[in-house]
Amino acid sequence: GAMIDITDRKMAEEKLKQTLEELRKANEELEAYVHAISHDLRAPLRNLQGYVSALVEDYGEKLEEDARFYLSRLKALTEKMDGLINDLLEYARVSKAKAEVRRVDLNLIVEDVLDYLKDEIRGKSAVIEIEKLPAVKGDRKLLFTVMLNLISNAIKFVEEGVRPEVKVWAEDVNGKVRVYVKDNGIGIPEEYHEKIFNIFERLHGEEVYPGTGVGLAIVKKAMEVMGGRYGVRSGIYFR
Numbered sequence: 001g002a003m004i005d006i007t008d009r010k011m012a013e014e015k016l017k018q019t020l021e022e023l024r025k026a027n028e029e030l031e032a033y034v035h036a037i038s039h040d041l042r043a044p045l046r047n048l049q050g051y052v053s054a055l056v057e058d059y060g061e062k063l064e065e066d067a068r069f070y071l072s073r074l075k076a077l078t079e080k081m082d083g084l085i086n087d088l089l090e091y092a093r094v095s096k097a098k099a100e101v102r103r104v105d106l107n108l109i110v111e112d113v114l115d116y117l118k119d120e121i122r123g124k125s126a127v128i129e130i131e132k133l134p135a136v137k138g139d140r141k142l143l144f145t146v147m148l149n150l151i152s153n154a155i156k157f158v159e160e161g162v163r164p165e166v167k168v169w170a171e172d173v174n175g176k177v178r179v180y181v182k183d184n185g186i187g188i189p190e191e192y193h194e195k196i197f198n199i200f201e202r203l204h205g206e207e208v209y210p211g212t213g214v215g216l217a218i219v220k221k222a223m224e225v226m227g228g229r230y231g232v233r234s235g236i237y238f239r
């Protein structure tokens, strides 16, 4: 009868709620581990970098060419590791962030981002076109992080020898602001449109395009923290 159906559904709902809550807690715990581990890795890594530098400086001259080469590789690898740890810490920081939501002028945010990326933009002779953007309700720091990662990806993932062309504009979608960052790069196959927002998900080797695969995971977290949405669109027909 109807009564039993409703009771069944209620129980199913209750169970779902419980499972979701357990998942949320497990996730929170995991993010706390990420923070603790990356933080603890930092100190020994600094020491390691110190010793490598000392070896290069104090004994570099006395070493054979091979040994000097190994040391330079070691140095590059510790720097790579340092970058990874910093990315993980940033990811953990954004995950734990409480959004400080206020009215933010997106034009100023994007200006700061372009200033931050100026060497890269100049290095690749990228052409960046920014339309006039609206004010939004959001967290200044989180919005900066989001725009930084999107624009830096837009400049990075182009075919070799191609001058990056990036366009940023906003549209009103049912009273919400949707910001687009469009590029003339290699594109993203449809089946990866969601996956690329997972941490460490990368579609290319480090040799081709450098990076750690944390940027879009940070974008996803930041948008979740602010109660916004994110996504990918591709195809030549959108403006």
Ligand SMILES: Nc1ncnc2c1ncn2[C@@H]1O[C@H](COP(=O)(O)OP(=O)(O)OP(=O)(O)O)[C@@H](O)[C@H]1O
Pocket (backbone or CB within 6 Å): 087, 149, 153, 154, 157, 183, 185, 186, 187, 188, 196, 201, 202, 203, 204, 210, 211, 212, 213, 214, 215, 216, 217
């Ligand atoms: N604009 C883009 N065009 C083509 N592919 C992209 C673009 N943005 C992201 N991707 C793909 O999604 C992957 C994940 O992006 P994400 O920003 O998380 O990592 P990353 O840029 O490789 O490294 P990081 O941002 O941590 O330095 C990229 O490695 C790339 O394969």
Ligand SMILES: [Mg+2]
Pocket (backbone or CB within 6 Å): 149, 152, 153, 211, 214, 215, 216
């Ligand atoms: Mg990136």
